[in-house]
Amino acid sequence: MNIGTLPLTQAEAVAVDEPRVVPDTMPGYKAMWMGVCLEYIEFTMFFVVYFVARWFYPQEFQQGAAKLWTLGGVLITLVMVTSGYMLTRGLACMRLGQRRKALGWFVAAMLLGAMYPVLKWQEWQWNHAHGVDAAAGIFVAVYYYVTIAHSIHACWGLMSMGWGASCLALGGYSTEDFRGLESVATYWHATDLAWLMLFALFYAFA
Known part of the structure; x- marks a missing residue:
């Protein structure tokens, strides 16, 4: 008898007919990723404005970076990158089942x-004291x-951190499902990446 013609058992037939379920490996909620895409569409428009203005006023943009508080930009960059790293450490602790350590990392990141x-406000005060306002030219x-x-x-990212840390402290996330915390980290990393591009365009390579 040909083996290929043997009838299947009921369990084997169910296994054949049942579609294969592929686990979702995307961190966080899909809605957050949609939000990140919309955020980057928004910043793409901002970058278009930047490069169009720079095309028509190259001299002002070449001299513009010297008008800004460079130290403030560097400090903001360090804050953004370091807090993003802390969120990553918090997620790693959640995957290891270490809820208390994860909460500590999220609170520290927040x-x-x-x-x-705070630094942004100080930067704006520094700008005001040095005459760096909207009347100072197209670059500013x-x-x-x-x-x-x-x-x-x-x-918005800071508020989401506070919400995520509060939910974690109240037992709102398990070590098996913490997509809310992953969404918080995803949004902050996206905002962090946008800042790195702004720092390069305005402070470093203008």
Whole structure:
């Protein structure tokens, strides 16, 4: 008898007919990734404004970086990158089942990230004291236009950190399902990457 013609048992038939389930390896919720895509579409428009303005006013953009508080930009970069690293450590602890350590990392990331609006406010005060306002030229006008928009996104990220840490402290996430925390980290990393591009365009290579 040909083996290929043997009838299948009921269990084998179910196994053949049942579609293969592929686990979702994307961290966080898909809705957050959609939000990140929309955020980058927004910043793409900002970058278009930047490069168009730079095309028409190259001299002002070449001299613009010297007008800004470079130390403030460096400190903000360190805050953004370091707090993002802390969120990554928190997620790693969750995967290892270490909820208490994960909470500590998330709280530390939130506290360090809270230095962002403080530094940004100090930067704006420094700008005001040195005459760096919208009347100082097209470079400064574009700088405020783009960086204030980024500040709004960063504040949203800080609020999401606070929400995630609070839910974790109250037992809202398990070590098997913590997609909410992954979504928080995803948004902050996206905002962090946007800042690195802004730092390069306005502070470092303008």
